[in-house]
Amino acid sequence: MTALPPSAELPSAELSIETRGLSKRFGRQMAVDGVDLAVPRGSVFGFLGPNGSGKTTTIRIMLGLAAASSGSVRVLGEEMPRQLRTVLPRVGALVEGPAFYPFLSGAANLLRFDAADPEAPAGTRRARVRTALERVGLAHAADKKVRAYSLGMKQRLGIANALLAPRELLVLDEPTNGLDPQGTREVRHLVRSLAADGATVFVSSHLLAEVEQICTHAAIMSAGRLVAQGPLAELRQAGQSRVRLLTPDAGAAARVMAGLGLTPDGGGISNGGSAGTWGEVLYAPLPAGSAAGAPSPEELVAALVAADVRVRGFAVEQGSLEDRFVELTGEGFDVAQ
Amino acid sequence: MTRTWLRWLPAATVPAVIAAGVLAGSLPASAGDPLPAKSPEQVLELIAQHRDPSFSGTLEQTSNLGLPDLPKTGPGSASGDTAWLELLTGPHTARVYRDGADNARVQVLDRLAERDVIRHGDQLWFYNSKDNTAAHAVLPAGGHHPSGQDSVPTPDRLAAKLLAALDRSSNVSVGTDVEVAGRAAYQLVLTPRSSATLLASISISVDGQSGMPLGVEVKARGQSDPAFSVAFTKLSLRAPDAAIFQFSPPPGATVKELPVPDHKATGAKEKRGAAAKAKVKVSGTGWESVVELPAGSLAKAAPAKGAPEQQGGPGSAASLLAQATVPVPGGRLLSTALVNVLILDDGRIFAGSVPLERLQAAAAAR
Amino acid sequence: MPGLRLLGSELGVLFRRRRTWAMLLALAAIPVLIAVAVRLSSAVPPGRGPAFLDRISQNGLFAGVTAMLVAVPLFLPLTIGVVAGDTVAGEAGLGTLRYLLAAPAGRGRLLVVKFAGAVVFAVAAPFTVALVGAGIGAALFPVGPVTLLSGDSIGAAEALARLLLIAAYLAVSLVGLSAIGLFMSTLTDVPVGAMAATVVFAVVSQVADALPQLEWLHPWLFTHRWLDFADLLRQPIVWDSFAANALLQGGYLAVFGALAYARFTTKDVLS
Numbered sequence: 014m015t016a017l018p019p020s021a022e023l024p025s026a027e028l029s030i031e032t033r034g035l036s037k038r039f040g041r042q043m044a045v046d047g048v049d050l051a052v053p054r055g056s057v058f059g060f061l062g063p064n065g066s067g068k069t070t071t072i073r074i075m076l077g078l079a080a081a082s083s084g085s086v087r088v089l090g091e092e093m094p095r096q097l098r099t100v101l102p103r104v105g106a107l108v109e110g111p112a113f114y115p116f117l118s119g120a121a122n123l124l125r126f127d128a129a130d131p132e133a134p135a136g137t138r139r140a141r142v143r144t145a146l147e148r149v150g151l152a153h154a155a156d157k158k159v160r161a162y163s164l165g166m167k168q169r170l171g172i173a174n175a176l177l178a179p180r181e182l183l184v185l186d187e188p189t190n191g192l193d194p195q196g197t198r199e200v201r202h203l204v205r206s207l208a209a210d211g212a213t214v215f216v217s218s219h220l221l222a223e224v225e226q227i228c229t230h231a232a233i234m235s236a237g238r239l240v241a242q243g244p245l246a247e248l249r250q251a252g253q254s255r256v257r258l259l260t261p262d263a264g265a266a267a268r269v270m271a272g273l274g275l276t277p278d279g280g281g282i283s284n285g286g287s288a289g290t291w292g293e294v295l296y297a298p299l300p301a302g303s304a305a306g307a308p309s310p311e312e313l314v315a316a317l318v319a320a321d322v323r324v325r326g327f328a329v330e331q332g333s334l335e336d337r338f339v340e341l342t343g344e345g346f347d348v349a350q
Numbered sequence: 351m352t353r354t355w356l357r358w359l360p361a362a363t364v365p366a367v368i369a370a371g372v373l374a375g376s377l378p379a380s381a382g383d384p385l386p387a388k389s390p391e392q393v394l395e396l397i398a399q400h401r402d403p404s405f406s407g408t409l410e411q412t413s414n415l416g417l418p419d420l421p422k423t424g425p426g427s428a429s430g431d432t433a434w435l436e437l438l439t440g441p442h443t444a445r446v447y448r449d450g451a452d453n454a455r456v457q458v459l460d461r462l463a464e465r466d467v468i469r470h471g472d473q474l475w476f477y478n479s480k481d482n483t484a485a486h487a488v489l490p491a492g493g494h495h496p497s498g499q500d501s502v503p504t505p506d507r508l509a510a511k512l513l514a515a516l517d518r519s520s521n522v523s524v525g526t527d528v529e530v531a532g533r534a535a536y537q538l539v540l541t542p543r544s545s546a547t548l549l550a551s552i553s554i555s556v557d558g559q560s561g562m563p564l565g566v567e568v569k570a571r572g573q574s575d576p577a578f579s580v581a582f583t584k585l586s587l588r589a590p591d592a593a594i595f596q597f598s599p600p601p602g603a604t605v606k607e608l609p610v611p612d613h614k615a616t617g618a619k620e621k622r623g624a625a626a627k628a629k630v631k632v633s634g635t636g637w638e639s640v641v642e643l644p645a646g647s648l649a650k651a652a653p654a655k656g657a658p659e660q661q662g663g664p665g666s667a668a669s670l671l672a673q674a675t676v677p678v679p680g681g682r683l684l685s686t687a688l689v690n691v692l693i694l695d696d697g698r699i700f701a702g703s704v705p706l707e708r709l710q711a712a713a714a715a716r
Numbered sequence: 717m718p719g720l721r722l723l724g725s726e727l728g729v730l731f732r733r734r735r736t737w738a739m740l741l742a743l744a745a746i747p748v749l750i751a752v753a754v755r756l757s758s759a760v761p762p763g764r765g766p767a768f769l770d771r772i773s774q775n776g777l778f779a780g781v782t783a784m785l786v787a788v789p790l791f792l793p794l795t796i797g798v799v800a801g802d803t804v805a806g807e808a809g810l811g812t813l814r815y816l817l818a819a820p821a822g823r824g825r826l827l828v829v830k831f832a833g834a835v836v837f838a839v840a841a842p843f844t845v846a847l848v849g850a851g852i853g854a855a856l857f858p859v860g861p862v863t864l865l866s867g868d869s870i871g872a873a874e875a876l877a878r879l880l881l882i883a884a885y886l887a888v889s890l891v892g893l894s895a896i897g898l899f900m901s902t903l904t905d906v907p908v909g910a911m912a913a914t915v916v917f918a919v920v921s922q923v924a925d926a927l928p929q930l931e932w933l934h935p936w937l938f939t940h941r942w943l944d945f946a947d948l949l950r951q952p953i954v955w956d957s958f959a960a961n962a963l964l965q966g967g968y969l970a971v972f973g974a975l976a977y978a979r980f981t982t983k984d985v986l987s
Contacts, residue, residue, distance in 0.1 A: 112811025131718035600863035
């Protein structure tokens with residue numbers, strides 16, 4: 014599979030993050046290889062990829078933590094890492110899990126990180142820390158030592174750290190890691206409200222469901238390369254559609270389909286009793302777009318009926334993002350995590 | 351990447367700058383005002399007209415005699431009878447204060463310790479911080495008295511002795527001007543005419559203004575570093591604070607009263623000295639002189655100065671002597687860069703700034 | 717001043733750590749141990765044990781001097797090694813380094829603040845030994861005029877000033893080691909490694925300083941003048957060693973500071 018070009022060529026001013034030919038080499042291994050990311054302003058951008066596909070390295074380079082081997086990065090329109098000092102105060106980040114001083118309280122940790130930001134006004138520091146803690150539901154544990162925090166609490170504290178100041182861009186690496194379903198819902202809600210305030214939210218995840226639920230755009234990384242990116246709807250469409258056929262005459266149906274150039278998957282019967290009553294389920298992928306010689310769904314039904322196949326159920330199924338992901342990365346998705 | 355390169359630039363530059371600074375600092379600084387040219391006679395005159403001044407300064411002494419380093423820490427370090435030997439080995443720093451002829455103080459700055467000699471009028475004090483002992487003596491008025499510079503020879507004292515020993519055997523010249531303790535100085539160089547001596551040269555730096563000797567450097571043949579040197583590193587010709595010469599023994603110190611050298615004692619000493627002198631024979635002249643001490647002198651050779659005696663032990667003079675000498679046919683040889691001492695099995699001792707063969711020849715001649 | 721605020725935050729983190737207080741307590745235990753041991757034993761003969769030990773029973777202020785003398789070769793470098801070696805590597809080990817840099821603390825600024833924190837500890841450590849020593853000495857022994865190395869005596873107040881001056885001398889002495897620790901700390905994400913390397917540096921330097929074969933190297937060793945604080949116990953004070961020591965430590969600070977800067981500003985933070 015080859016990388017798709019960005020669906021729409023946006024001017025750089027409209028992009029919160031833009032990388033060109035970004036590569037990072039560790040020894041002889043390319044961790045990031047020629048990545049051209051384009052994250053539109055105001056989008057909730059899902060950054061997908063299996064573990065080890067180069068997501069976190071890309072984020073580190075974006076934040077100036079690591080230097081690119083080649084290529085360029087612009088964040089909020091400014092070149093990184095040259096404009097690091099003016100850019101980063103406008104960016105909130107959660108990178109590769111939260112990290113805190115275990116011997117300090119949650120609030121003291123946030124005060125410490127806020128003091129490291131030269132642009133953050135000292136006068137409002139305590140108030141901003143309290144607000145951020147309230148926003149992630151940690152106000153009650155503000156004075157507890159982080160040593161005593163659960164994984165989920167640390168995750169929330171990490172998000173609170175990203176929210177210490179008004180941000181134009183939030184980079185959240187695996188934000189729902191370690192959170193219970195309730196916490197996950199809260200984060201989703203938080204991301205939506207941040208986006209509603211006009212911030213760009215860049216969410217990296219290996220959890221597809223998360224991205225599908227909250228993102229407007231997505232990009233997929235695989236083995237250091239960017240294999241797809243664009244608005245979520247376009248990504249889904251680019252996936253292969255398939256027909257689902259329920260019929261007692263599976264053998265005849267398969268022959269008709271094969272005659273039309275399709276490759277039916279006869280093994281897809283799994284509905285147990287109901288399949289026995291009504292027949293078998295056959296799946297066949299539909300070639301993308303209007304490839305030459307490919308039948309349209311209605312032509313297929315007509316052909317089946319003409320061949321005396323009893324069509325008891327027929328549907329065209331839109332490819333899911335998961336199919337698309339598996340198709341692009343060649344890897345199964347660790348949905349359960 | 352250019353930026354990476356730029357960031358390493360200071361790390362590369364700083365050592366280079368430090369190296370350059372050290373090199374520049376170690377280069378012999380050219381005296382700002384070149385001194386008017388003087389002949390050796392004129393320089394000697396300049397020294398001769400120099401009178402006991404008031405000054406305070408810091409002396410650095412280095413020795414490279416080829417003697418084993420004495421232990422400076424641990425048991426047996428610089429106990430009373432080896433303290434004098436210890437001054438011959440390794441580097442030392444001393445502060446010297448002098449106000450006229452009657453007030454002087456020398457502080458030998460040891461590591462974590464100090465040895466002081468203070469003279470205030472007729473009061474003479476010794477103090478050793480290591481064992482917190484003090485010794486006191488009252489100097490007889492008008493008599494010959496040891497001045498406060500016995501422990502560390504100050505340049506003017508040393509230069510006077512050396513110049514007194516000058517005779518036809520030496521080539522005296524004035525070398526290029528040097529800078530000592532930040533002052534421009536003449537350098538009087540004495541080179542032996544004889545080749546049968548261990549000494550290569552003796553240079554005395556003389557302050558161009560006051561005529562005060564500022565440093566002495568003795569070089570041995572075949573050594574590039576001076577075998578012995580003592581020189582001021584800091585010098586101020588202003589009179590030091592009078593409080594420096596005030597000394598009273600600290601509470602808790604062991605104070606030993608030294609016998610007052612009255613006339614009887616001096617007389618007796620002179621008699622003893624004369625008796626000893628009768629036995630000491632000198633052969634050869636000038637740089638080649640060989641001194642012969644009769645049998646039995648060695649036991650007296652270790653003077654004990656104002657400190658409790660500690661005989662035996664790893665740090666004692668006797669054991670150190672055994673360590674420092676090597677066996678040669680007929681006896682043992684104590685070989686240093688400047689002096690060879692031949693200790694014959696029969697107890698006679700031959701010493702001189704000459705090679706071993708000369709000492710053996712002198713011993714055989716008897 | 718954002719830099720000062722970050723320094724304040726740094727000191728807050730340093731001194732809210734139990735480890736920091738444990739080390740200061742351990743240092744404070746040295747004079748206490750010495751003073752109590754001297755108090756319980758019979759008179760110490762001069763020339764036995766560490767220098768000045770025999771003076772403690774006569775004057776309590778010497779407990780501070782003796783304790784500093786005892787702490788110089790190992791205990792002080794050990795604690796400095798822990799603090800300086802932890803500066804960058806400790807943050808990297810916790811993972812907090814990436815959040816400080818993303819804040820953005822600025823790499824140069826963070827390095828300066830980290831070093832300043834280590835230096836504050838390098839000041840606190842000898843002063844702890846000196847003041848606790850003076851306190852316990854005053855509690856267990858008489859305090860009166862103090863005999864200097866030169867044999868002169870000074871009053872208790874001036875003696876206390878000299879004691880603090882020695883602590884200041886030691887603080888300056890530890891600047892070079894702090895800079896070495898800072899550089900070591902930029903080399904690794906494992907703080908224990910940087911700490912150990914720093915302490916090893918101090919020990920090796922002292923061993924080299926004791927070998928006469930390496931005499932040409934001695935003036936260049938950062939530990940070479942550590943014991944010269946005794947020059948502050950002479951009358952009048954020899955300031956030369958204070959100045960020479962400051963210059964030496966400044967040289968080490970320049971070299972290892974530049975190395976640390978180069979390494980830290982070009983390094984990929986991957987922890």
